[in-house]
Amino acid sequence: MTPRQTTINTVTLTCSTCGSAQFTKLDTNEYRCSHCHAVTLVEDNVAQRLEKILRGIQQPAPPARPGPGVLAAIAITVAAAIAVPLVISLLGSNTRSVPRQPPPLPPIDASLVKLTDVQEIETRGRRQLVLIVRNETGKKIDMPRVTASYFQGELSLSSSSGSAPARSLQPGEYAPMTISAPDKAYTRYALQVSPPALSRGKNNDVAANKVQLVRNDGTYRLVGLLKNHGAEAANSSQVTVMLYGDDGRLIGIGNGYGAASPLAPGALTAFDVRCEMLTDGAVASYDYMVQSER
Known part of the structure; x- marks a missing residue:
């Protein structure tokens, strides 16, 4: 086919034969219709216009740039996506790193711990104070600390x-205590009770029966049986003994444990507590306390 210049509408730059606007460049000023394949030679000014059209068709238009408002919204969204997990992570980390502490227990008046029957004794060359610690706080407390300060004049x-x-004292309970005295002569002493703490231990229901105070070769022993009346096994069932003379003063103490530990519910075990005499004299009466905690 002989090319003709009239096959392209120079106004609309469409194929005069079929009306298509799709062309393929073959050579300088020479184009072929992509639809009917008519080949046309065009003038220079028509070729320049056709080149612009072809470039616009073959190259995709550049994406529209987002405006300032869109960019700001994107920035806020990205910042929130980063900040929210970070804050949650920090809060979770702080929660894990700071364990919850139980609320503090209210203080107990130390003056409600009474010290009675205080004696100064010397046994086998050892000087000490002997006293009874009584719990009149109305609450179960750990055995409080008692300090003796000694003076010579000023x-x-x-x-x-x-x-x-004893490890603890129930309301109304009492137990013996000994405090070492200095070898150097002193003219007076002062006793101070540290603020007692509420006891968190729970008591087991352990009781003594068939209790006897026996004496062999001048040595006193308290013997008997312990029975666990509770529903759980009892550990470290302890027996504290106090011996008194004719005048009611404390002259001997002892401490021991049941033979079986743990002691199953409903089970029995024997105990045998050897007592230490603090002064000479016959035993007129005795007292004992059973303790078992979990």
Whole structure:
């Protein structure tokens, strides 16, 4: 086919034969209709216009740039997506790193812990104070700390704390305590009770029966049986003994445990507590306390 210049409408730049606007460039000023394949030679100014059209068809239009408002919304969304998980992570981390503490227990008036029957004794060359610690706070407390400060006139000598066999005291309970005294002579002493703490331990229902105070070769022993009346096994069932003379003063103490530990519910076990005499004299009466906690 001989190319003709009249096959392209120079006004609309469409194929005069079929009306298509799709062309393929073959050579300088030479184009072929992509629909009917008519080949046309065009003038320079028509070729320039056709080139612009072809470039617009073959190259996709650049994406529209978002405006400032769109960019700001995107930035806020991205920042929120990063910040919210970070804040949650920090809050979770702080929650895990700071364990919850139980509320503090109210203080107990130390003056409600009474110290009675205080004696100064010397046994086998060892000087000490012996006393009874009574719980009149109305609450179960751990055995409080008792400190004795010794003086010679206005001169302060030394201080020492007491040792008691009982771990805790129920309201109204009492137990013996001994406090070491200095070898150097002193003219007076002062006793101070530290603020007692509420006891968190729970008591087991353990009781003694068939109790006897026996004496062999001048040594006193309290013997008997312990029975667990509770529904759970009992550990470390403890027996504290106090011996008294004719005048009612404390002259001997003892501390021991049941033979079986743990003690199953409903089970029996024996105990045998050897007592230490604090002074000479016959035993007129005795008292004992059973403790078992979990």
